[in-house]
Amino acid sequence: MVEVPLFVQNRLRSTPFSEKVAGYKPVYTIYNRMMLPSSYGSLEENAHHLKTAVQVWDVSAQRQVEIIGTDAHKLVTMLTPRDLTKAEAGRCYYAPITNREGGIINDPVAVCLDENRFWLSLADSDLLLWVNGLATGLNLNVQIFEPDVSPLAIQGPRAEDVVARLFGEEIRAVKPFRFMRCAFHDRPQVVARSGWSKQGGFEIYLDDFSLGNALWDAVMEAGKDFDIRPGCPNLIERIESGLLSFGNDMYPEDTPLECGLDKFCSISEDGHDFIGKPALLRQQSEGFTKALRGVHIAGKPLAPLAHPWHCWLDDKPIGEVRSAVWSPDLSSNIGNAMLNAPAFTLGTSLRVATPEGDRQAEVCTLPFV
């Protein structure tokens, strides 16, 4: 794991939970110009703990774009190949956002608060500017802003137990990608069954910065019988689970089709209109020349990837590995690679240039588990 020192300035925003988190001395990343803890000691120990117990994650850096007004639903449906024309209040939708070329510029979860009120819970880009630019250009009747809403995630097999202690047993009935409103300090909070792991859990969309310390303490208290610990999106677990990271695995030059996100998309002549539809219809009929795949990289454990690793097929450059880590549970180095044809064919054997020398790799489907 490559670490360098970071100079903390005002521009790199603190979160409602920063004071609490700092005591655990995480290594950070910067995400939406905000501090995001990205490791607490050993990645391997944390992956194991996430899979067996419960963790609390400061994911405030998943900033929200709030869209409200008579044109809000219309605007949201234009933003994504996901068909949100029948979006229902109380549900959350993973929704890749595309530009005119069909490229992915963010992949938020769209939280439908009301027929004409949405939050887009962001990956790492200023989607606020895109949505605002569009609405300005189209002169739509909407207000678009970043509300004071900072998600705190509770993830892991015991997450439901912790959240039930906090907010009552009825939370257990909430289905995946649905939310209910739960009171905290007399304020209703959106609590969704969601989160950036496949270990189960909830996200509490705290809507008052000043309640951060109180919520953190309440979660830690509710979880103490379940061995709750601070955690964060875990590189090992998320690669194993096939959770793609915008900016790491997917760039604006890549389309949802190339990234294997077809199942979240409705791209058809008579389907809903959205930005990038002509480009994606064309790609759907003509096929694509690059695709995101899993790779198993041979040999002993590699340190997590810090910069893309080039790939060769028969000494021809053929793409790059964009995320990689050693998985103790799979006893393999695993990664996500954007590969040109024909290298993206499953079972292809590649050569990968890692900082620890060239390695053989085999192309596979995602997810790994």
Place this chain on the structure above:
Amino acid sequence: MVEVPLFVQNRLRSTPFSEKVAGYKPVYTIYNRMMLPSSYGSLEENAHHLKTAVQVWDVSAQRQVEIIGTDAHKLVTMLTPRDLTKAEAGRCYYAPITNREGGIINDPVAVCLDENRFWLSLADSDLLLWVNGLATGLNLNVQIFEPDVSPLAIQGPRAEDVVARLFGEEIRAVKPFRFMRCAFHDRPQVVARSGWSKQGGFEIYLDDFSLGNALWDAVMEAGKDFDIRPGCPNLIERIESGLLSFGNDMYPEDTPLECGLDKFCSISEDGHDFIGKPALLRQQSEGFTKALRGVHIAGKPLAPLAHPWHCWLDDKPIGEVRSAVWSPDLSSNIGNAMLNAPAFTLGTSLRVATPEGDRQAEVCTLPFV
């Protein structure tokens, strides 16, 4: 200076100069999702060196938004209260970009390459998404993208000597905020007399990532007689000089008028149209209730500000200091503060809550020198 460890991932982009820079072990910041060195050892020694010699700065993180096409000039003039209707090729224009509410969403330098071809050399936000969103909404005939262009700045009183050695004596005739094209490895490069210090200097807009090492080495060789060293925007020098930092000093909730950027703006009923004009016309006639000011903070040297420091006037909260540092040359703690009326009146005496205790502060004009 508050430092924490940063986990280096692919999402945090390297620059063409990262390999060279890494050898000098800087402390980094993240800017436009790219590595930006933000200190090399002592801030005070580096400020002194910048004022007396010459430095080379990896400011690749000032990413470009390229706007090209028959509607390019029309679009650029809409983006900013700066009147760019008569923009000339070969010139650079500091241009605050405003949203519908008149708030600042970036403050790039607009490089006019040709009548209908511009680069916006960015501060830290995804202006690419704003410009693209607008153009999509308005259905304009433009292409908008991030080119492979990474600025390397040469700053300090001996910068002209270094650049003249590199590119020839004619560069000395280039006036501030103008550029000429200079060959490097047989490629013409935009070389502008500009940069984020007030010590004089140039920015080389390198348009080929693969030439990064060669350019760095050439600059270091050309500067060795002038005591050239790696540097970066210096917190002390830039606050002394009144250079405002978007994200640190100015937020999207602040207007150019509140930030004292009037001299770059043309806001009048019969002037050019731009996004945010109605809001700014209103503010111009009604006046504003908050303003950015300098503050001299009493007492012994304070560590650089990491998070805003609240200000009080007669025990009433009245604003916040957003950047602050000890200036050895001025023998004072100096900072930039956003202050509500009446605290922004020059000479007002405030109380500032710093991590090192409450201090008295006096409101002053910018710049400090």
